[in-house]
Ligand SMILES: Cc1cc2nc3c(=O)[nH]c(=O)nc-3n(C[C@H](O)[C@H](O)[C@H](O)COP(=O)(O)OP(=O)(O)OC[C@H]3O[C@@H](n4cnc5c(N)ncnc54)[C@H](O)[C@@H]3O)c2cc1C
């Protein structure tokens with residue numbers, strides 16, 4: 443048998459997603475005469491392009507999927523090894539890849555991301571969305587579907603229920619209101635009209651989806667995609683997809699609140715058990731008029747509220763679990779409650795010379811009072827960048843301060859076609875009960891909420907074109923006592939920027 447090939451690098455990075463690529467690029471710039479090894483399981487890498495610092499902490503950028511050769515061309519000292527890591531032996535400072543290679547490192551940064559945390563994992567009718575392949579598989583199955591179920595109440599579920607057309611969607615959420623990872627009930631109330639039947643006619647004219655070439659289907663009958671290790675999708679991932687079912691309507695979403703899936707039945711089992719499922723409830727119905735469903739479906743979900751619905755397949759949009767498995771054996775890592783590799787304020791894990799960044803890690807430093815970790819691409823980029831800076835500083839024996847981006851949580855995104863900006867403790871997460879909320883809302887136009895504590899602004903949710911993000915960012919960062927301004931802070935007739943000039 444041929445001896446496994448051996449590679450060696452002062453710096454080795456694992457993962458070709460935003461965190462890993464940003465980290466490798468930064469290292470390559472800092473040490474132009476060193477070879478930086480990037481080991482990744484996916485054949486393509488994710489590159490950040492058109493980066494724009496919108497304000498002190500808010501940033502916007504595009505994410506491009508590129509062949510790894512493009513990265514090597516841009517940075518001639520980056521060498522990409524295209525293979526998954528299957529084992530780490532930290533004592534020997536070595537990683538082992540699926541295709542039999544070994545890499546020796548001086549300093550290693552693990553950026554292997556996360557994968558969907560699926561409910562009923564292994565059920566062929568339960569599907570997750572993470573990377574290009576799983577999104578393509580979803581599109582293909584949706585094209586043949588009349589009704590699907592979406593479970594979960596975070597980012598993916600919010601985007602899907604708004605984008606899907608021509609298919610009934612039963613949306614099952616554990617909470618009272620939609621979008622609980624991003625909003626409170628007030629904001630949910632503001633957004634809900636976008637999903638109602640009345641929106642139907644106008645919604646058709648503002649379609650945002652584009653057509654892409656069809657991918658090949660891997661399995662007939664069942665829908666679950668293979669357990670691959672691609673990188674997470676980039677901004678506007680759904681715009682390249684054709685998210686349309688078999689019918690000719692726009693939105694048809696029924697929301698079941700305060701429930702989870704108790705059991706899933708395949709068609710045969712459902713028939714044998716002689717269970718009854720419900721038809722799709724009519725818009726604005728109070729659910730009491732839901733009728734038994736005459737139609738046979740490939741799969742049925744029984745909810746904890748006792749209702750059973752049939753559908754073509756179920757999307758589990760129920761969060762992620764960090765991809766730590768291949769690294770644990772020889773690693774002895776301290777793990778966070780969410781299963782990520784714990785990292786300190788220098789992105790260093792609990793194992794010597796190993797750093798971690800992005801979705802794989804759990805931030806375990808004492809955070810600024812207005813920052814929290816969320817598994818987002820902005821944080822993946824910031825962590826990848828800062829981890830590289832820390833690796834450089836450590837190897838030169840220098841000290842380094844925490845990057846400014848961790849001073850304030852700042853996220854800009856789009857839900858239901860509204861611009862959404864989240865700042866600081868936007869949902870009062872972790873704050874004592876002495877906090878107060880101030881609201882301003884114009885139906886269909888904007889929703890502004892600020893979280894105040896002891897006269898200081900701790901967080902904000904800005905939906906719509908409010909133009910308030912920079913001012914509020916400054917107010918939160920300055921920790922200024924704003925008690926004297928009272929409700930003027932949100933008074934649309936007061937130009938609050940002038941106040942603080
Ligand atoms: C559908 C969807 C929509 C999203 N929308 C948004 C959004 O609107 N805004 C936002 O901020 N965030 C969004 N996110 C989250 C964001 O995409 C992620 O937080 C971010 O991309 C994580 O980057 P990462 O580099 O840490 O991990 P990943 O992108 O998951 O990259 C991990 C890399 O590691 C590789 N890898 C995995 N295991 C191994 C191994 N054993 N050996 C070698 N390589 C390995 C993979 O191939 C991949 O290249 C979304 C995520 C999804 C799934």
Ligand SMILES: NC(=O)C1=CN([C@@H]2O[C@H](COP(=O)(O)OP(=O)(O)OC[C@H]3O[C@@H](n4cnc5c(N)ncnc54)[C@H](O)[C@@H]3O)[C@@H](O)[C@H]2O)C=CC1
Pocket residue numbers: 561593594595596597598599601615616622623702703758759760761762816817818855856
């Ligand atoms: N625009 C944005 O910023 C977007 C961000 N993302 C990010 O991508 C990642 C993956 O997205 P999501 O899967 O939506 O994760 P998420 O973490 O945003 O939301 C997970 C949701 O699933 C629910 N849940 C968990 N277990 C459940 C169970 N057993 N039954 C029912 N519900 C359950 C949670 O209550 C939560 O509502 C996240 O890190 C998310 O932040 C995704 C899409 C858009």
